[in-house]
Amino acid sequence: MLGYFVRRGLLIIPTFIGITLLVFSITRVVPGGPIERMMTQAQLGGEAGSLHRSEGGGTLSDEQLEELKRYYGFDKPLLSSYASWLKQVLRFDLGLSTRYQDPVWDIIKERFPVSVFYGVTTLVLTYLVCIPLGLLKGMYHGSRFDNLSSAVVFLGYALPSYVIGIALISVFAGYYDWFPLGGFVSDNFEELSPLAKAKDVFHHAALPLIAYLAGSFAVTTLMMKNALMDNLSADYMRTAAAKGLSLGKSVRRHALRNSLIPVATSFGNNISLLIGGSFLIETIFNIDGIGLLGYEAIIERDYPIVMGILVISSLLYLIGNILSDICVAIVDPRIRFGGGSR
Amino acid sequence: MTLLRNPVAQKRWQRFKQSRRGYISAWLLLVLTTLSFGAELLANHRPLLVSYQGELYFPTFGAQHSGKDFGLDIDYEPNYRELQKQFRDAGEGNWVLMPPIPFGPLENDLIAGDFPPHAPSLTTRHYLGTDTSGRDVLARLIYGFRTAMLFSLVLLVFNYAIGVAIGCMMGYWGGAFDLFFQRIIEIWSNVPFLYVIMIVASIITPGFWTLLFIMAFFGWTAMTWYMRTATYKEVSRDYVMAARALGASGSRIVFRHILPNSVSTLITFVPFSVASGITALTALDYLGFGLPAPTPSWGELLKQGTENMESLWLVGSVVVAMTLILMLVAYVGEAIRDAYDPRKFSFYE
Numbered sequence: 197m198l199g200y201f202v203r204r205g206l207l208i209i210p211t212f213i214g215i216t217l218l219v220f221s222i223t224r225v226v227p228g229g230p231i232e233r234m235m236t237q238a239q240l241g242g243e244a245g246s247l248h249r250s251e252g253g254g255t256l257s258d259e260q261l262e263e264l265k266r267y268y269g270f271d272k273p274l275l276s277s278y279a280s281w282l283k284q285v286l287r288f289d290l291g292l293s294t295r296y297q298d299p300v301w302d303i304i305k306e307r308f309p310v311s312v313f314y315g316v317t318t319l320v321l322t323y324l325v326c327i328p329l330g331l332l333k334g335m336y337h338g339s340r341f342d343n344l345s346s347a348v349v350f351l352g353y354a355l356p357s358y359v360i361g362i363a364l365i366s367v368f369a370g371y372y373d374w375f376p377l378g379g380f381v382s383d384n385f386e387e388l389s390p391l392a393k394a395k396d397v398f399h400h401a402a403l404p405l406i407a408y409l410a411g412s413f414a415v416t417t418l419m420m421k422n423a424l425m426d427n428l429s430a431d432y433m434r435t436a437a438a439k440g441l442s443l444g445k446s447v448r449r450h451a452l453r454n455s456l457i458p459v460a461t462s463f464g465n466n467i468s469l470l471i472g473g474s475f476l477i478e479t480i481f482n483i484d485g486i487g488l489l490g491y492e493a494i495i496e497r498d499y500p501i502v503m504g505i506l507v508i509s510s511l512l513y514l515i516g517n518i519l520s521d522i523c524v525a526i527v528d529p530r531i532r533f534g535g536g537s538r
Numbered sequence: 539m540t541l542l543r544n545p546v547a548q549k550r551w552q553r554f555k556q557s558r559r560g561y562i563s564a565w566l567l568l569v570l571t572t573l574s575f576g577a578e579l580l581a582n583h584r585p586l587l588v589s590y591q592g593e594l595y596f597p598t599f600g601a602q603h604s605g606k607d608f609g610l611d612i613d614y615e616p617n618y619r620e621l622q623k624q625f626r627d628a629g630e631g632n633w634v635l636m637p638p639i640p641f642g643p644l645e646n647d648l649i650a651g652d653f654p655p656h657a658p659s660l661t662t663r664h665y666l667g668t669d670t671s672g673r674d675v676l677a678r679l680i681y682g683f684r685t686a687m688l689f690s691l692v693l694l695v696f697n698y699a700i701g702v703a704i705g706c707m708m709g710y711w712g713g714a715f716d717l718f719f720q721r722i723i724e725i726w727s728n729v730p731f732l733y734v735i736m737i738v739a740s741i742i743t744p745g746f747w748t749l750l751f752i753m754a755f756f757g758w759t760a761m762t763w764y765m766r767t768a769t770y771k772e773v774s775r776d777y778v779m780a781a782r783a784l785g786a787s788g789s790r791i792v793f794r795h796i797l798p799n800s801v802s803t804l805i806t807f808v809p810f811s812v813a814s815g816i817t818a819l820t821a822l823d824y825l826g827f828g829l830p831a832p833t834p835s836w837g838e839l840l841k842q843g844t845e846n847m848e849s850l851w852l853v854g855s856v857v858v859a860m861t862l863i864l865m866l867v868a869y870v871g872e873a874i875r876d877a878y879d880p881r882k883f884s885f886y887e
Contacts, residue, residue, distance in 0.1 A: 207724075210721065211721075211724050211725050211728055214721070214722075214724075214725030215725055215728055215729050218725065218729065219734055219737065222734070222737060222738055222741075223737065223741075350865070350868060351861070351865070353868060354813070354861070354864040354865045354867070354868040355860065355861055355864055356817040356820075356821070356864075358821060358824070359817075359820075359840075359857060359860055359861075362824075362840055362843070362853055362857065363853065363857045365844070366843060366844065366847050366853040366854075370847025370848065370850070371847065371848075371850050377847075475732075475733070476732075476821055476824075476825070479825065480844065490733060491736070491825065494733075494736050494737055494740050495740065497740070502737060505733075506730065506733070506734075509730050509733070510728055510729070510730065513730070514728060517728075
């Protein structure tokens with residue numbers, strides 16, 4: 197079993213190289229990179245007669261262009277520049293942002309707390325609410341409680357979370373003014389007392405949290421309910437019923453653990469949400485997390501940051517997949533990954 | 539059509555019809571989609587019918603009529619809404635029949651003395667108001683729905699075609715081909731989907747087909763994986779061995795035996811693919827990486843809505859429309875699932 201997970205861990209490497217190479221080539225092959233952007237800027241600057249006037253009448257000279265290309269590593273062929281980029285990444289050096297000239301790692305690190313806050317809160321709330329709710333819905337399938345909650349769950353299931361986010365912010369922040377229009381904290385956050393600080397954070401977080409929750413909430417609840425219902429019709433539950441266990445007892449002692457397997461499988465995927473966040477929701481609510489950073493970097497063609505975020509999010513995703521397997525192995529003792537018994 | 543006549547498929551169809559909610563939703567969705575494909579007859583600045591001096595004109599399709607055709611002193615296309623009023627005032631028996639929504643999706647209707655977006659009103663006949671450039675929201679909703687639906691349906695065909703083809707080959711041939719594509723799929727399915735599409739779309743401003751190819755390029759893996767497993771399962775069955783023993787060729791086994799047995803289950807995924815196609819396109823449009831500017835789209839309306847929150851009708855109409863469509867799709871999906879996998883039961887009843 198340990199061997200299996202070691203093998204899985206090692207398989208991360210080729211997959212990781214594949215993903216980054218794919219995106220790296222996309223940013224490299226197609227036009228419109230940082231150099232083109234600088235050239236247009238220089239041209240615009242020249243025409244407008246602004247500060248860039250000194251740069252040789254608007255356009256860049258050939259030497260300057262060469263220098264820039266060397267600076268960004270565009271002078272080398274694709275594979276060798278990818279290799280040198282990868283070598284840098286292995287030394288935990290993600291390069292400099294072309295926009296801010298700061299190390300990419302520092303910029304990303306700055307945004308971590310915000311994204312982690314939303315990720316962890318969402319994750320905890322999701323599991324705290326969904327597992328009991330899904331269990332109850334499965335146990336009392338067809339009851340009024342089940343039907344009423346189904347209406348809400350189904351809405352969250354059908355609608356993507358960003359649409360819910362947009363609806364929430366338009367009604368409760370734009371129209372009624374009950375909640376702030378986005379951001380993570382108020383401008384005067386530093387001056388507030390600790391209690392007021394917490395209140396401020398949650399006042400800002402209420403709407404985005406609902407939007408985040410709406411997405412994972414419905415899926416997890418339905419998954420929990422369906423898994424339980426699968427198990428309710430299993431033979432061992434008939435035995436439990438036959439020997440006289442009450443519904444609650446037989447679910448708690450027999451069906452619960454088996455029904456948790458699919459939920460455990462999805463745990464790993466939620467890990468990437470934990471830090472990566474959803475750039476859609478972060479863009480809507482203007483939350484300064486990693487998602488918004490990635491979105492802005494794409495617009496500004498700040499490829500070191502784009503690649504940096506890709507590195508982190510794909511690593512998290514790959515590790516998350518393995519974590520899922522570990523969770524499944526914990527919940528379900530029958531599962532022996534890679535065992536010879538099959 | 540043997541696929542539809544076999545008893546299993548008929549039983550599934552019966553079960554699908556029995557779930558009223560899903561069945562009605564399927565019909566509603568079909569009607570709405572069909573209507574949207576005739577959007578030119580629903581929302582258009584050109585009239586359905588013009589009767590001028592005893593002659594009938596159908597300006598909806600075909601070449602533009604110039605104002606001269608209708609006794610006006612202009613060479614360009616007349617404003618038919620004003621023409622309607624003029625004809626009515628003149629009372630010479632000429633008339634203009636406008637569609638229910640007398641505005642095209644790209645037409646700016648600026649109302650004097652008011653800045654767009656204009657609020658919904660019955661008198662201006664902008665039933666859901668206008669957007670920030672004075673274009674009718676309802677007209678754009680209808681045309682946007684058509685674009686989104688068409689987009690996700692074509693995307694679905696692409697994804698499923700690639701998925702079935704490659705998945706079947708992986709499952710049937712196995713070996714090195716299978717291994718190679720397994721690695722490819724692993725890489726592809728770990729790529730942060732929307733993020734990479736955003737990167738690509740930010741670089742080459744895509745049109746309808748380009749965007750479709752980009753999305754299909756990153757979206758084919760799920761179906762491929764499913765078809766691979768299904769084919770593997772079928773290949774090991776006895777009937778395939780029997781067919782092989784009878785001397786059937788590889789292509790015959792795949793097309794006559796394996797595909798009919800594995801493809802039907804793909805239907806259970808269709809509603810979810812349609813929903814995710816619509817959602818993804820709207821998200822891309824919202825972020826500004828979707829279809830180019832004047833194309834009517836839900837995402838673009840959402841964007842305008844979030845930038846003009848005091849005009850609640852912008853966000854409101856899109857959210858309501860999306861809720862309606864996606865709920866219908868989800869109900870259909872639920873009903874199909876139930877038809878394929880009859881309701882679970884409990885011993886505690």
